Amino acid sequence: MIDKLEMFIALANEGHFGRAAEVCRVTQPTLSSAIKQLEDQLGVQLVFRGSRFQGLTPEGQRVLDRARRIVADTRALRDEMRSLKQGLAGNLRIGVIPTALPMVASLTAPFTHRHPNVGVTILSRTSAEILTGLERLDLDAGITYLDNEPLGRVAQVPLYTEFYRLLCATGSPLANRDRVTWAELADLPLCLLTPDMQNRRIVTQHLAEAGVRVSPGVESNSTITLLAHVMTGRWLSILPKKLADLFAASGGLRAIPIVNPEAEHLVGLVAPHRDPPTPLIAALLETARRAAEVKG
Missing domain, CATH: 3.40.190.10 (Periplasmic binding protein-like II)
Known part of the structure; x- marks a missing residue:
């Protein structure tokens, strides 16, 4: 039963029979058969079927919530028994x-x-x-x-x-500053994380509170990509202090405190x-x- 519940959870997570089978390291027919057996055991239809996966039935959604708790409890029990036996x-x-x-x-x-x-x-x-x-x-x-x-x-x-720093190349006009304000970041050629990142939402919020509208020339979900753009000297970025300090430690870059306010999260x-x-x-x-x- 537990194996079937894990396959059902994988199918719900992946939304695709083939990908769910890969996650479970079984063949697609094996996974499909396990889901059908689970439906037979529970006496309800769990999955809308067609030429492809079409979502969970209302009963399937209820079973999913319970299945996650059952599987989590089972994994916890296995971990506990294993730790008693071998640490x-x-x-x-x-x-x-x-x-x-x-x-x-x-x-x-x-x-x-x-x-x-x-x-x-x-x-x-x-x-x-x-x-x-x-x-x-x-x-x-x-x-x-x-x-x-x-x-x-x-x-x-x-x-x-987490505190925030303006990361810029040493040749930037702001490189010799001891600090900058959020308001002073208006109209700078910024490269920032993408809007789906919470850090970007935090930075956007603090800029907005300072009256600055964000319009970055470059966006990425990779901090390494932001670093590469700052190193060209054409862009600046706003990053957490520890990350900015790490990038600046190798030389060629400055991490300047952003104040008014010195935001922290x-x-x-x-x-x-x-x-x-x-x-x-x-x-x-x-x-x-x-x-x-x-x-x-």
Whole structure:
């Protein structure tokens, strides 16, 4: 039954029989047969069928909600039994907003040092994708903003406070400034993250509050792409302090504080709210708390 529920969840997540079969590492006929067997066992139609997947029936949607809880509970039980037998082991999938990727090692390094039998997979995701991934069981945890947009029912541990810097080449007219205001960023050739990124929404909000309308010449969901454009000397970017400082440390670039106001937002670890949490998540949350205490 659990295997069939996992296949059903994969189908709901992927919206395609072939892709769901690939996720489950089975053939498409095997997955289709498992869904049909699940329908027979439950006595309801779960999926609208045609030449392709056409969505879940109302009954299928209700089963999906329950299936996610059942599968999550089963995985938690497996983790707990495995940890009792051989200590913590397995793999954690952590979604991380792009601007926090350079800082994630401050969490994963001490965690894997304490728990060498646990592997970690780091995936770059938007804040919305992280919350969706937690709900869909695609992710075990995430690192995202804690104070800017609703998170729903998740466990959370603050990791650090994000401040903002103007990143520019040393040849820029602003390169010798000790600080700039948000209002002074009007009409600059900016390259920024794409609007689906929460960092971009934060930057847009602070610029708007200073009376600046955003019209970037370049947009990307990759901070490396923004860096490459700033290095040409033609563009400037607005990035979190730690990321901007990291880019500027190699020389050729300046990271200038943006003030009036010096905006700040909290970034932290989030995980599905469970009482108690799985052993792996409990250990990750504890490592995050220790990391935050050291920085504090």
